[in-house]
Amino acid sequence: MRTCLHRFAIMVAAVSMFVTLAGCGQADQPDVPHRKASDGGFTVGLLFPDNQATRYENFDGPLIEKKIAELCGACSVVDANAQGDVSTQRRQVDTMLVNGVDVLVLDRVDGPSLRRSVQKARDAGVPVIAYDRLADGPVSGYVSFNDYAVGRIQGEALLRGMGRRASGDRIVWLDATVPSSAWSTPRVEGALSVLKGKVDIAEEYTIGSLNEQDSYVAMSAAVVSLGPENVDGVYALNDVIAAGAIAALKNAHVTALPPVVGQDAELSAVQRIVKGEQYMTAYKPYGLQANAAAEMAVALGRGEKPHGISETTVGNATDKGIPAVLLEPVPVTANSIKNTVVKDGVYTVKQICTPKLAEACRKAGLL
Structure with a gap:
């Protein structure tokens, strides 16, 4: 890498x-x-x-x-x-x-x-x-x-979402801990166990405050640095960071959004997954x-x-x-929403599938 x-x-x-x-x-x-x-x-x-x-x-x-x-x-x-x-x-x-x-x-x-x-x-x-x-x-x-498993399933999902078109695809890393730092965590190690040697972490940003606004600023900087067409994937620490990244990509008029992974299975993240804006969240x-x-x-x-x-x-x-x-964490993508967060009673289909999401929910098999 x-x-x-x-x-x-x-x-x-x-x-x-x-x-x-x-x-x-x-x-x-x-x-x-x-x-x-x-x-x-x-x-x-x-x-x-x-x-x-x-x-x-x-x-x-x-x-x-x-x-x-x-x-x-x-x-x-x-x-x-x-x-x-x-x-x-x-x-x-x-x-x-x-x-x-x-x-x-x-x-x-x-x-x-x-x-x-x-x-x-x-x-x-x-x-x-x-x-x-x-x-x-x-x-x-x-x-x-x-935590190692959280990172691992995030990394696996990111590779699946990118489709492994070619070795060296460029990703943006948004986290409280970045791979190049002197410190590491089991989650980072789990993600790197999958991603190392297969993607290029082209931009990495430390989001110490873990809020959507700072993630938005960081992702905007990454888009300027790389170019909107050169972001192949986004590793986000959690769904809050993922939300900021997706908002920045949309503001930069990136129409074909790259896969973005997060964690925590926030309701808003599940809805973004239904819409095709976020690829995966690690459900705990x-x-x-x-x-x-x-x-x-x-x-x-x-x-x-x-x-x-x-x-x-x-x-x-x-x-x-x-x-x-x-x-053990569980990966949630569009195909597994019904068998994970809905089955476990975390969210109802009605909560997820607002009127604006009705068509997307039908495509995801929720309606």
Whole structure:
């Protein structure tokens, strides 16, 4: 793979974490000095990172709360959203600790920056479950999807969408971590395991803020640099970034849109897939993830170890042997919408197929 022709940083996000998968049976973490393990209820705090994606409000939060209620009728749940700001999330952790939460489920904004907050919770006897993204510090459990597999199925879909017309097709990479950086993640490694040597990452952009506007700016710069006819594919970290990229391509009057891949199965992304604007999204069944997090939270809240729930262990920048549940993602394209997000009850056909999309939905076999 050639080095990129041009690199434009929207916001450099330092990634200081390597995730190491290990088999069960690794050295256990030290026990958390549990603050409360009564027979009654306890409080679980949910901390989400941003409001760019709709998943937290529509799926993760409600599903976790529902499962906790099923497992522990006397338990209560409080939640907060940091709206993409690290300082805000730190304050939210502090507030929850002061208000006496007994377990924290943390989907962090930035891993290294939340390390002291995780340590503060541990010192207070409050176990922390890292949710969706692994945080640094002494976390007591981790619930997410197999990040390597997410990258791999994104890469596979991108190649299918490009049709493998010729070796060396040029793609634009829009991510919080770019391949040429000194750091990597399992997702990036998974994508590169498929794409390396088969495509040219002609432009790569760091979208540290993970919002649609910055993605739009980056994609616009890529189109200017390469020329609108020379973008053969787009690897986007998630569906929010994919939306910005597609908007930029359309604004540049690219009529035959190149395949664009993302992740999270946002409703808007599924609708773009129906319209033929986005090729694929990596669907991560929210119910399975939320249920695992709730089970782990209730176990820790009762003073139990989560090893019966976890299937493996991971390590972060500071700790090893963290009990983990790593679920498998599912690719969603136009041909598989009905058998994935519709079948699982994430969206109804009515939600997806608005009147303006009726014809496209008929072509996709949804109507």
